[in-house]
Amino acid sequence: MSQSKALNSPSQVLLAEDLRKSYRRRPALRGLSFSLQAGRILGFLGPNGAGKTTAIRILTTILESDSGIFFVDGISSEYPQRIRGKIGVLPESLGFPKQITGIELLTYFGQLYGRTENEARTHSAELLEEVGLQERANSLVGTYSRGMRQRLGIARALINDPTVVFLDEPTLGLDPRGQQELLLLVQKIARERYAGVILCSHLLSEIEDICDDVVILMSGQIIASGSVTEVVQHSKQNMLRVHIPGSFVLDAQRTLEALSHIKRVSSGTGTAGWLAVEQDHSTDGASPKEQPDNNRILEALIRAGIPILSYESEGGLKDVFLQLTDEVIK
């Protein structure tokens, strides 16, 4: 593959082509190919051992692939040192020297990316403000909370104004508020800095919430990829589970089966009063992400005077992930 291929699309900031890697004959990556556009967030999913870490390490030049090639901002993987100048990385287990202040740390890395000490210091102060750490700029990193360290890690990943940002489990160990703040920050990076972001996470809900695209890896190869909407639509089970009093089960079944987009309603889920409502999107093409169909089901039950004790939606990214990985295992 020529370098020009990667340059043909100006907004394409990352292109991976048939990346392969084995550890002592055990394949960890078996032909990984995908691309990332500027300003978009790509969720990188897969169960433990799927090859995510290997893929990220290869793409961040920490590890060499056995074969295949990738381009970052048009630069071939044959030039790892130049690629390092174009990427920002928040590794999963990023450690910090404790006896250094936040601004000292960022200034140090800023200098390593080619800035003078003064330039690096000014830029570091701006970044600390961007990640909301300006108040603690002169505090020792050892005194930072986990959330603050993660934000500092993101600031460090942005020190070179990267074209592609890799974030490996950025919300790991954070409280819900911390998770939410960090995800907003990730969105801001993609939208305002116009950087391509690769987000690795086990929290599928956060991937679904903020990612534009998704790649699901299993046993070293991609089993699903595309926009989040596309991938979710591929799910066979767009299911709503509704909990109603046992005496209303038959009425509810009849009411729901009368709806046009309902494929099947079953009560044999093993728990009394639970109905599994399987929907058929091929009839109206509704997006499961927007969930208008779920509202129609609930509305129909309420109109029929059937009390709803609780309900849960299935058919999101989590179910797609479980379903796809389950299929591969089988």
Added chain:
Amino acid sequence: MNDKAIHSNENQIVGNRQGKSSNRKLPAWKIVFKRELTELWIWGKGIYLMLFYSIFLGVSSFVFASNNELSLMPPREMMYLTLSNAITVSLFIALIIGADSFSGERERSTLEALLLTPANRRQIVLGKFLASISLWPLAYLITIPFVVLLSQGNNILVTALLTGAFLGTLLSLAFTGFGMLVSIWSNSNRTSLFVSLTVYLLFLLPVQFPGGAQTGTMGRLLKQLDPLEGADHFLEKIIVNNRTVGEVLPFLWASVIFAVLIFVLLFLFAAPRLNLDGGIPVKIRKNKSRLIVTTLLAIGLIVSMGISPAQALQDSQAPLQITVDIQSKAINTGEKLDFNTTVINSDTTASAPLIVAMNIINLDANGDVVDPEDWSPQRTQYIVPLDAGQSASQTWTINPILGGNYMMYMVVIPEPSDQGSTSQPVASSGIHLTVQAVTRLNPGGVLPLAIGIPILLMLGLVLLLWFRRRGIDSGNS
């Protein structure tokens, strides 16, 4: 914002990225060096290790000076031992710092961020290496006043300090590099420290051999092959035994070759392959046999450099004379006595190689037997064959260690020509020594130094921490 404006903004961002990616203002090694230096000396182990080092040096110097007061140890030997200890302990410290450099960062998960920067890996290693060896100059600076004090005005002082500086620098570079090399290849700090310290102890092992094993052919060979022992032997011979550099140069080759080998491995081979996970590179694993051959060749080179040219022996026994330049002396313990001997070959033919030896006897029948080794580090000197009518002078120094009445005399012995022959020793007239025992609480005046330097370092440490804290509190970190 309309589409055009968005794209213009995007282009500006991309443009900024491109503009900033060039012209690095400082070389990466300098940035890493500055950072590592700050980390080592302000918050890291550096100042604490130096504190420990100064206490160790103070205690050992006090012991040496006390021994000197009792005349158990002459100044030259004190200088040698102080320098030898300073180098040995500094190397231990250098090894700890070097062994922690990369495997420690791996364990603390701070290495990945460094490897993700566009900084050249060799420059990263160089920056860390220079910071790690910064301990040695300070350690040597701390050592100098102790050596000066213990020298008691001995004229070998400058030579001793220069030799110590040269050997210490050479070995510090080599051992710091070795520690870093092991650290680059180790995936845990424990492994790195274990391997480094094991090799260090192996290098120190020959000292533990019985005396005979150290002085025989094998002992000499081992000393030549062991960079640590070889350098120590070199230092001892230069300071204590008045040998010239040319005479003891073979003992230096192991250190020089070890340092060169480590440098080549560290900077040409390991540094460019520095990675996140450690482990010995496949290239080395595959070329194990080539590595063994190279090591054996290096050993062969050291051995061949150590073989002295055979000296032609002249098999003749000429009438010899030996004279001393003093007849008697009253002296205190702790004071030194210098005297000269002259060996004259009054025969018409050249002599065999000659050996001059010192003997001391206690004139008090109930007194302790004197071991001349305790009084002088040099009780034997070797002379090349003397031509007919030629003479040679020797300088001697003794430090009486016990009070009493003694007679000292010198003998010159021609070297026998073969296993079955012998030779006739010739003795000088005696030197009558009357020794008065003297002891002091502050031997050699070393006490203020032994206490003062650690206190100064502690004050320095407190000041550093105070300035650092003030900087953080005022937001000028």
